[in-house]
Amino acid sequence: MQRRILIGAGIIVAIILLFKFCDFKKEDDSTVDYNTNLIQQQIVNVGKLVVTEGHFAEVITYKDQDKYLMDMVSFEKKAIVIVNADVTVAYDLHQMKYDIDEKNKTITIKNIPKEEIKISPDIKYYDVQQSQMNPFTGDDYNKINKIVRANLAKKIEKSSLKTNAQNRLISELSKMLILTNTMGWKLQYEGNLIEKEADFNQKIKG
Structure with a gap:
């Protein structure tokens, strides 16, 4: 019984870490996209x-x-x-x-x-x-x-x-x-x- 509880707890921790990693990855990608879009907009402003x-x-x-x-x-x-x-x-x-x-x-x-x-x-x-x-x-x-x-x-x-x-x-x-x-x-x-x-x-x- 105790072993099952430990395994279940481990699975929950792994799922939480996976979600956190995905959130971090999404945030990182979002930052890159934001920076790229900002730079492209600046180039458009210069392009005159x-x-x-x-x-x-x-x-x-x-x-x-x-x-x-x-x-x-x-x-x-x-x-x-x-x-x-x-x-x-x-x-x-x-x-x-x-x-x-x-x-x-x-x-x-x-x-x-x-x-x-x-x-x-x-x-x-x-x-x-x-x-x-x-x-x-x-x-x-x-x-x-x-x-x-x-x-x-x-x-x-x-x-x-x-x-x-x-x-x-x-x-x-x-x-x-x-x-x-x-x-x-x-x-x-x-x-x-x-x-x-x-x-x-x-x-x-x-």
Whole structure:
């Protein structure tokens, strides 16, 4: 009789321990799911269009000559071109690719989209001089447009606009870093561990 009581008590204890283990396992899985969902939500919040705007102005003089009779006769056309351009540098973080490793608590950023530069020039022509022998044509306006865009592209490279856009990008990505550090996860990019904002700065600007 006593033996049966001991066996019954042992079975009850085993059942209680089994239930407790299952509850612990469920709680652990629940915590992982919660952390993963929270991180995914943060990535969604980061995934937006980061836009930096700038304004540029320039004045160019366009000239062109048509020559005849062994260059003894020429007909010139010219114009003063005033350009005001709005420029945007944007990163579409909706296109960012990443991988979440729940087991190792690691987020790996696989790809950060390249910046998109949009130039919207407002071109006005002044002091236009031409002749019937050498009038302004569509080809001239296309040439001027190409010259304007090439000059603006050089100005953009020398300006702080792209750097400012990169700083805004790093600021957005750092929100992921703060969350992963807070939750005990790791963040990787291009095979390297990202532990501080300066690591992003080195990767993106370097």
